[in-house]
Amino acid sequence: MIKGCNIYHSYNGISVLCGIDIEIGNGETVAIVGPSGSGKSTLLHILGGIMPPVSGSVLFGDTNIYSLKEDELNRFRAKNIGFILQLYNLISNLTVIENVLLPSQIMGNNNKDKAINLISSLGLSHRTAYLPNRLSSGETQRVTIARALMNDPSIIIADEPTGSLDIKMAEEVFNLLVGLVEEENKALIIATHNEKLAKMCDRIFKLVDGKLAE
Ligand SMILES: Nc1ncnc2c1ncn2[C@@H]1O[C@H](COP(=O)(O)OP(=O)(O)O)[C@@H](O)[C@H]1O
Ligand SMILES: [Mg+2]
Numbered sequence: 001m002i003k004g005c006n007i008y009h010s011y012n013g014i015s016v017l018c019g020i021d022i023e024i025g026n027g028e029t030v031a032i033v034g035p036s037g038s039g040k041s042t043l044l045h046i047l048g049g050i051m052p053p054v055s056g057s058v059l060f061g062d063t064n065i066y067s068l069k070e071d072e073l074n075r076f077r078a079k080n081i082g083f084i085l086q087l088y089n090l091i092s093n094l095t096v097i098e099n100v101l102l103p104s105q106i107m108g109n110n111n112k113d114k115a116i117n118l119i120s121s122l123g124l125s126h127r128t129a130y131l132p133n134r135l136s137s138g139e140t141q142r143v144t145i146a147r148a149l150m151n152d153p154s155i156i157i158a159d160e161p162t163g164s165l166d167i168k169m170a171e172e173v174f175n176l177l178v179g180l181v182e183e184e185n186k187a188l189i190i191a192t193h194n195e196k197l198a199k200m201c202d203r204i205f206k207l208v209d210g211k212l213a214e
Pocket of ligand 2: 042
């Protein structure tokens with residue numbers, strides 16, 4: 001379903017990714033592990049349509065996403081890709097439910113029932129009307145997860161989504177994501193430092209020296 005082909009990336013002439021090939025099918029969960037600074041976030045941003053690589057391509061089915069025009073890519077991403085970023089980017093003057101609703105509003109819907117269900121499944125019902133500055137970091141992380149799932153994306157890309165959660169909550173959130181992948185034949189790509197979670201994925205890739213080894 002998603003395929004990265006011969007991806008190279010560098011920042012200011014310093015190579016980070018040196019020829020990455022990766023293919024992830026429907027219903028698959030994939031972990032990307034590797035030391036801090038090895039390029040996990042860079043790879044996820046490229047696969048998720050957030051940043052074009054210096055060279056190489058990303059295919060979604062038959063669509064070469066970086067050949068789309070900017071507005072086409074934005075729509076494609078909103079519809080198909082749920083990205084859980086490593087850094088939280090909630091809108092500070094919107095409440096929890098308003099933040100979670102945003103992706104659906106971008107697509108011209110305002111699916112409040114779905115937002116309420118997601119917020120509840122992430123254990124945040126009591127925080128629905130809170131502004132982000134009143135949330136703990138673990139709660140904030142769960143709001144970003146709810147928001148990423150709002151448009152029912154076929155692929156979920158999660159950059160260390162459980163880094164701020166305690167062990168029990170990390171496993172609950174991970175199980176929620178895996179459950180969605182299994183029930184709805186989605187794909188999940190997750191960068192994680194948590195070995196236990198990585199081992200629960202179908203496949204583990206290690207990113208070292210700009211190369212990916214399974
Ligand atoms: N926007 C950027 N500009 C310059 N260097 C960057 C940028 N983003 C990441 N890097 C560098 O690229 C390397 C890989 O970063 P990153 O993809 O964030 O790794 P990871 O997620 O595995 O920690 C690091 O050395 C980092 O400092
Ligand atoms: Mg990172």
